[in-house]
Amino acid sequence: xxxxxxxxxxxVTQMGQEVILRCxxxxxxxxxxxxxxxxxxxxxxxxxxxNNEISEKSEIFDDQFSVERxxxxxxxxxxxxTKLEDSAMYFCxxxxxxxxxxxxxxxxxxxxV
Amino acid sequence: KNEVEQSPQNLTAQEGEFITINCSYSVGISxxxxxxxxxxxxxxxxxxxxxGKKKHGRLIATINIQEKxxxxxxxxxHPRDSAVYICAVRISxxxxxxxxxxxxxxxx
Numbered sequence: 001x002x003x004x005x006x007x008x009x010x011x012v013t014q015m016g017q018e019v020i021l022r023c024x025x026x027x028x029x030x031x032x033x034x035x036x037x038x039x040x041x042x043x044x045x046x047x048x049x050x051n052n053e054i055s056e057k058s059e060i061f062d063d064q065f066s067v068e069r070x071x072x073x074x075x076x077x078x079x080x081x082t083k084l085e086d087s088a089m090y091f092c093x094x095x096x097x098x099x100x101x102x103x104x105x106x107x108x109x110x111x112x113v
Numbered sequence: 114k115n116e117v118e119q120s121p122q123n124l125t126a127q128e129g130e131f132i133t134i135n136c137s138y139s140v141g142i143s144x145x146x147x148x149x150x151x152x153x154x155x156x157x158x159x160x161x162x163x164x165g166k167k168k169h170g171r172l173i174a175t176i177n178i179q180e181k182x183x184x185x186x187x188x189x190x191h192p193r194d195s196a197v198y199i200c201a202v203r204i205s206x207x208x209x210x211x212x213x214x215x216x217x218x219x220x221x
Contacts, residue, residue: 043156043201045210099207102158
């Protein structure tokens with residue numbers, strides 16, 4: 001069964017450093033998403049991406065965040081200057097179109113120290 | 114007020130029991146998803162519903178659009194069903210709004 005692949009599975013970074021979280025969505029999917037889950041809290045939407053541009057973003061997705069699809073397969077989330085409160089599990093997801101079900105990746109656990 | 118409310122928050126059952134997890138939402142939606150999150154954190158999509166009922170193995174999901182309510186049922190529960198079950202809705206666009214999740218523990 002096709003999978004969404006996320007790397008790394010764990011990342012520890014110092015406050016103020018830049019991090020890039022990587023995702024390989026399912027190859028024939030057109031919609032890509034990033035969500036995050038702070039420990040003990042519910043999953044929150046960050047951003048959706050379609051046709052090489054952001055289609056929606058939440059209030060969490062401020063200027064510190066950016067997304068990119070640098071080639072035909074990868075989808076990345078960059079956090080420019082990490083804060084302690086960015087510590088969370090970050091999930092990538094993809095969908096064939098916005099009306100179909102999602103496939104989630106297994107997540108990247110980001111710890112900012 | 115949360116747009117998506119799940120109940121119960123925690124549920125403990127004995128192996129073999131029939132389990133029901135409920136989800137209520139407060140706004141019009143275009144679809145509702147049931148998801149499973151394992152202790153390692155990974156999320157697996159179980160169902161996407163916009164009306165009626167779906168069944169996959171021992172899992173059944175129903176939705177009542179008029180009452181803004183959905184249920185996830187597990188028949189003949191097993192310890193491997195222990196996980197967090199999450200209801201998420203699509204309100205506008207394609208983004209999902211998540212509930213808090215229901216922690217299910219099935220004891221042997």
